[in-house]
Amino acid sequence: MIEYRDVHKAFDLPVLSGVDLEVHDGETLAIVGPSGTGKSVLLKTTIGLIVPDRGDVIVDGQSVYGSGPGTLAEVRRKVGYVFQNAALFDSMTVYENLRQGLPDALQKSLGGQEMLRRVCASLEAVNLNPGHVINKFPAELSGGMRKRVGLARTIVGEPRIILYDEPVTGLDPVNSAAVERLIRRIRERMGVTSLVVTHDIEGALGYCDRIALLDRGKLAFVGTPAEFRQSHTPMVMAFADRTAAANFSVQMLDDESHGGPSESWQNGAETTRGA
Amino acid sequence: MRWLAHLGLGILARFGRAGESVTTHAGGIALLVARTAKALATGQVSMRAVLSQTYAVGVQSLPLVTVTATLSGIVTSQQGGYQFTGSVPLYILGSVVTSSVILELAPVLTAIVLIGRVGARITAELGTMQVSEQIDALYALGRDPIPVLAAPRIVAGILAMPVLVGFANGVGFLAGMIAARLTVGLGTEAFLYGARMFWHNWDMFYSLMKAVVFGFTVPVIAVHMGLLTRGGAEGVGRSTTASVVFMIIAVLVMDALFPPLLLN
Numbered sequence: 390m391i392e393y394r395d396v397h398k399a400f401d402l403p404v405l406s407g408v409d410l411e412v413h414d415g416e417t418l419a420i421v422g423p424s425g426t427g428k429s430v431l432l433k434t435t436i437g438l439i440v441p442d443r444g445d446v447i448v449d450g451q452s453v454y455g456s457g458p459g460t461l462a463e464v465r466r467k468v469g470y471v472f473q474n475a476a477l478f479d480s481m482t483v484y485e486n487l488r489q490g491l492p493d494a495l496q497k498s499l500g501g502q503e504m505l506r507r508v509c510a511s512l513e514a515v516n517l518n519p520g521h522v523i524n525k526f527p528a529e530l531s532g533g534m535r536k537r538v539g540l541a542r543t544i545v546g547e548p549r550i551i552l553y554d555e556p557v558t559g560l561d562p563v564n565s566a567a568v569e570r571l572i573r574r575i576r577e578r579m580g581v582t583s584l585v586v587t588h589d590i591e592g593a594l595g596y597c598d599r600i601a602l603l604d605r606g607k608l609a610f611v612g613t614p615a616e617f618r619q620s621h622t623p624m625v626m627a628f629a630d631r632t633a634a635a636n637f638s639v640q641m642l643d644d645e646s647h648g649g650p651s652e653s654w655q656n657g658a659e660t661t662r663g664a
Numbered sequence: 665m666r667w668l669a670h671l672g673l674g675i676l677a678r679f680g681r682a683g684e685s686v687t688t689h690a691g692g693i694a695l696l697v698a699r700t701a702k703a704l705a706t707g708q709v710s711m712r713a714v715l716s717q718t719y720a721v722g723v724q725s726l727p728l729v730t731v732t733a734t735l736s737g738i739v740t741s742q743q744g745g746y747q748f749t750g751s752v753p754l755y756i757l758g759s760v761v762t763s764s765v766i767l768e769l770a771p772v773l774t775a776i777v778l779i780g781r782v783g784a785r786i787t788a789e790l791g792t793m794q795v796s797e798q799i800d801a802l803y804a805l806g807r808d809p810i811p812v813l814a815a816p817r818i819v820a821g822i823l824a825m826p827v828l829v830g831f832a833n834g835v836g837f838l839a840g841m842i843a844a845r846l847t848v849g850l851g852t853e854a855f856l857y858g859a860r861m862f863w864h865n866w867d868m869f870y871s872l873m874k875a876v877v878f879g880f881t882v883p884v885i886a887v888h889m890g891l892l893t894r895g896g897a898e899g900v901g902r903s904t905t906a907s908v909v910f911m912i913i914a915v916l917v918m919d920a921l922f923p924p925l926l927l928n
């Protein structure tokens with residue numbers, strides 16, 4: 390279980406301004422929201438990659454920021470993190486990358502043969518052919534393949550909690566479906582708790598138990614997929630269905646055209662509309 | 665009057681900021697050294713990583729060290745030969761070349777080579793890992809970049825530098841001796857006689873001490889600056905340049921501190 394308690398974070402401008410959220414054991418919770426609202430920042434506060442200015446994160450009853458550094462190490466062992474841009478170690482082959490996902494002690498007890506078997510199983514789980522990719526370097530892979538190797542590197546260590554930062558962005562429909570199946574299967578077979586940041590709302594509504602909308606540093610909505618579809622909050626409606634989204638963004642443009650900071654851009658937009 | 669006060673305050677503020685950044689860097693570096701020492705003491709550092717880094721540092725720098733050491737021998741020999749003509753017995757040149765090379769030129773020029781070939785690479789490498797979230801990924805996988813990345817590079821510098829400086833001493837000495845014969849006609853016998861006359865064993869120790877200190881300083885600063893990198897490719901470029909400047913100044917300042925600390 391993960392609990393975010395009043396999490397605040399500002400860089401130059403405030404990014405998170407008081408996020409309270411609970412992710413229950415075995416639950417898959419999707420987080421959606423406009424680009425740049427702090428979804429990645431929120432995920433990073435879970436394992437101390439970004440330290441909140443205020444508030445705390447509790448993972449399985451342990452306070453990440455309220456106790457010593459030992460807790461942080463323990464939380465990191467328990468929590469797997471799938472990076473938005475894969476973050477593969479580019480001086481290592483795919484095999485070595487995945488090996489980093491297994492703790493040293495486990496590597497020793499497993500032995501080379503069993504380790505290779507696990508690595509191959511993880512690659513197959515993300516729809517990659519181990520024979521083709523295992524000895525390649527990240528630079529020799531396509532963007533979508535890198536993304537899936539990053540996912541494989543996280544699941545190979547079988548974490549109890551997985552944080553996914555846009556796991557399907559940039560993937561073709563077949564591979565997106567494979568990754569969604571994987572998220573569902575990991576949860577069903579191993580009872581993993583998952584937090585999935587995504588822009589693919591339709592996909593997320595299919596596999597998540599609850600969905601949260603982050604907007605301007607606060608949670609604007611938390612509820613089940615059914616509640617999400619029926620909500621009358623304008624932002625939720627914009628996210629729940631494409632036609633509403635189109636209307637919504639036009640409306641936002643109209644609102645802003647009454648003297649916003651990006652004057653020249655709006656003039657450009659207006660000329661286009663006038664033409 | 666007002667603008668004068670303004671100017672004064674501006675200058676003070678600039679000094680203040682510089683002082684602030686010096687203390688921040690000093691704090692960061694002290695922490696890095698402490699964490700590295702702890703990682704080494706608790707056996708978290710892989711011997712294989714240390715050896716492969718040492719090999720890379722040593723072998724990578726060897727060609728350029730040969731060039732700088734040769735030139736330093738030749739230049740001091742010619743310079744001394746030109747100044748001594750007529751006034752001092754020429755065999756003194758043997759001593760001048762030997763001590764200039766061993767006490768000063770070999771350690772400092774080798775450190776400069778280390779900065780260019782190894783230090784800059786370390787900062788760029790770790791900086792790229794930082795901005796592409798690879799350092800975050802290490803943390804997320806429960807690994808610590810200090811034992812994995814920092815410690816092997818720092819230990820490699822400490823191990824490889826004395827070997828490189830010892831090599832540069834030999835090469836510089838030989839180059840000086842040959843240049844003395846070819847340019848001012850000082851024979852090998854006389855050169856060696858002069859070299860031995862003022863020789864202290866302490867000189868060699870002093871030279872290798874410098875090597876160890878520079879071999880430690882350069883990678884420590886390089887790693888520190890690499891891990892501080894922010895902001896994409898441009899950020900990597902910026903931090904690499906800053907790191908090179910920082911390493912050069914650190915080496916020269918420490919070189920200036922050596923005589924008062926150790927030569928009396």
Ligand SMILES: Nc1ncnc2c1ncn2[C@@H]1O[C@H](COP(=O)(O)OP(=O)(O)OP(=O)(O)O)[C@@H](O)[C@H]1O
Pocket residue numbers: 400401404423424425426427428429430431473
């Ligand atoms: N390390 C950082 N330093 C400074 N600012 C940052 C940092 N990380 C994020 N930000 C800022 O925080 C804000 C939120 O960033 P974040 O990456 O969380 O957005 P996001 O919701 O994940 O967007 P996207 O959907 O595009 O991935 C952005 O304005 C970004 O500029």
Ligand SMILES: [Mg+2]
Pocket residue numbers: 428429430473554
């Ligand atoms: Mg993001």
